[in-house]
Amino acid sequence: MSGAARFATVGMFDGVHRGHLSLVRRLIDEAGERSLTPTVFTFDRHPLSLIAPDRAPALLTTVGEKAAKLRQAGVADVEVLSFDEALRALTAEEFLMMLRDRYGVKALLMGFNHRFGSDRISRIEDYEAIGLRLGVEIVRADELRDSSLPESVSSSAIRDALSRGDVAAAARMLGYNYKLWGKVVPGRQLGRTIGFPTANMEFADSGLMVPGAGVYAVDVTIPDGGCRRGMMNIGRRPTVDFSSRPAVTAEVHVIDWSGNLYGKEISVEFLDRIRDEMRFPDIDALRRRITADRDCALKITENARHC
Numbered sequence: 001m002s003g004a005a006r007f008a009t010v011g012m013f014d015g016v017h018r019g020h021l022s023l024v025r026r027l028i029d030e031a032g033e034r035s036l037t038p039t040v041f042t043f044d045r046h047p048l049s050l051i052a053p054d055r056a057p058a059l060l061t062t063v064g065e066k067a068a069k070l071r072q073a074g075v076a077d078v079e080v081l082s083f084d085e086a087l088r089a090l091t092a093e094e095f096l097m098m099l100r101d102r103y104g105v106k107a108l109l110m111g112f113n114h115r116f117g118s119d120r121i122s123r124i125e126d127y128e129a130i131g132l133r134l135g136v137e138i139v140r141a142d143e144l145r146d147s148s149l150p151e152s153v154s155s156s157a158i159r160d161a162l163s164r165g166d167v168a169a170a171a172r173m174l175g176y177n178y179k180l181w182g183k184v185v186p187g188r189q190l191g192r193t194i195g196f197p198t199a200n201m202e203f204a205d206s207g208l209m210v211p212g213a214g215v216y217a218v219d220v221t222i223p224d225g226g227c228r229r230g231m232m233n234i235g236r237r238p239t240v241d242f243s244s245r246p247a248v249t250a251e252v253h254v255i256d257w258s259g260n261l262y263g264k265e266i267s268v269e270f271l272d273r274i275r276d277e278m279r280f281p282d283i284d285a286l287r288r289r290i291t292a293d294r295d296c297a298l299k300i301t302e303n304a305r306h307c
Contacts, residue, residue, distance in 0.1 A: 006039040007031035008099060009109040009141075010116060011156065013042050015060035016069035018175045019106040020154035024073045025143055027109050028140060036106055037076050041099070042066060043083040050083060057159055059116075060178070075130065079103065080164070092117025093130045098138060100136050165212040167270040177219075180208060180250075181267035184225045196290050198233070198251035199261045201268070212236065213277045215293050217300035219269040220254050222261065229255045229301040231293055232268055235277035255294060267276035 011026050013020050024040070031038035044063055061069065067078040081087060090098065095117055099105040110127060121127060124140055129139035153173045161169040162178060171177045178226040182203040203210065213235035220230040232252040252268055274296050280286040 004037040004039075004104060005035075006103060006105045007034055007036035007107045007109065008039040008041055009111070010041040010099075011111060011114055012046060013040060013066055013070060014046070015158055016034070016066055016073070017060075017153055017155065017158060017173050017175075021073055021095070021175065023109065023111055024070065024075060026141055028074050030107070031290075034107060038074070038123060039077045039079060039103070039105070040070050040075050041079045041081055041103075042070075045083055046087070047083050049086070050088060050173040055246060057156070059207055060155060060158060060174075062205055062208070062211055069250065088106055089118055091119045092121045092127060093134070094125075096130055096134055096136055099113050099136055099210065105136060107139060109139045109141050111141050131206075132299045159202065159209055162209050165214040165216075165276075167211055167216060167232075168272050169241045170211075171270075174224075176207075177269045177271060178211070179267055179269045180210065182250075184261040184264055184266060186262060188193070195287065196253050196294070198253045201250045201252060201266070202248070204265070210243070210248075211273075215274040215277065217271045217274055217297040219271060219301060220250060220252055221260075221267045222254065222257075223264045223266070228257050229275065230268070231255070231297040232270075248286045253290075255298065274300075 007030055008025065009023060011020075011023075015019070024038075027040070028038045042063075044058065046056050063080055067080065070078050087095075096105075096108065099108070108131065110124065115122060123128075124138070128138045158170045158173050161173065167178055180201075180203055182201045184199040185202045186200070211234060214233075216232045216234070218230045218232045222228060222230045230252050232250060234248065234250045236248055252266070274293050276288070280289060
């Protein structure tokens with residue numbers, strides 16, 4: 001669509017959450033009124049990964065997932081820009097000029113807290129003045145405010161919820177259940193000895209956000225395409241791992257299913273958190289608690305089947 005005249009917006013759009021979708025709906029509506037192509041410009045990585053790598057957040061979606069969700073929401077075109085030193089160095093005027101000249105952007109919808117350009121302009125009025133000079137209309141968008149949500153919807157707020165293990169709050173802000181996928185790798189097979197075999201997951205993208213330690217009710221999609229109920233433990237397995245620096249593992253038990261998943265790709269969709277990770281006095285106590293966890297997971301997944 002390089003020759004199309006565009007009504008655009010720019011941002012990371014990490015997670016493509018409910019706030020993003022509110023902006024997208026306005027983008028599509030306003031583009032239609034102007035007979036322009038609704039377009040989202042996003043980036044191949046978080047800007048902080050270049051500017052301050054130690055402060056770069058884990059992401060909620062891959063670039064491919066993000067683009068797919070935006071197109072599913074009705075965006076006609078998604079352009080992924082490479083965030084490199086050259087792009088970082090552009091002033092707000094240079095960036096807007098690039099969008100106009102290279103991509104045919106005629107109007108730009110700016111989110112309530114969106115800023116761009118190496119000159120660090122902060123006032124929306126200044127962007128409007130630049131747009132007036134360049135012949136690019138600047139349209140303001142308001143913050144999404146939803147009384148049903150515990151806080152303002154943002155990618156940062158969703159990451160905070162996931163880090164606490166509050167996957168239900170994250171889902172309310174995202175508008176869907178958070179999901180991770182990866183390959184099943186060999187583990188210590190301790191779960192089999194207590195009647196709860198688990199699949200150790202090695203996540204496909206190490207840059208994605210992993211929820212905080214705890215036990216979760218999940219839906220598991222396995223290679224044959226089937227969706228199964230399950231429970232997942234994320235943590236250091238304090239009851240069975242006595243090493244000085246135990247690694248964080250992610251193990252999923254697929255309820256009422258048996259089979260070999262080693263080397264295969266599976267995905268887990270987080271439905272709710274059951275409890276904190278705990279240390280138990282012995283294996284029997286651990287087994288009893290996992291049995292209770294399974295019963296809890298069955299109730300949660302029965303009421304929240306999505307796949």
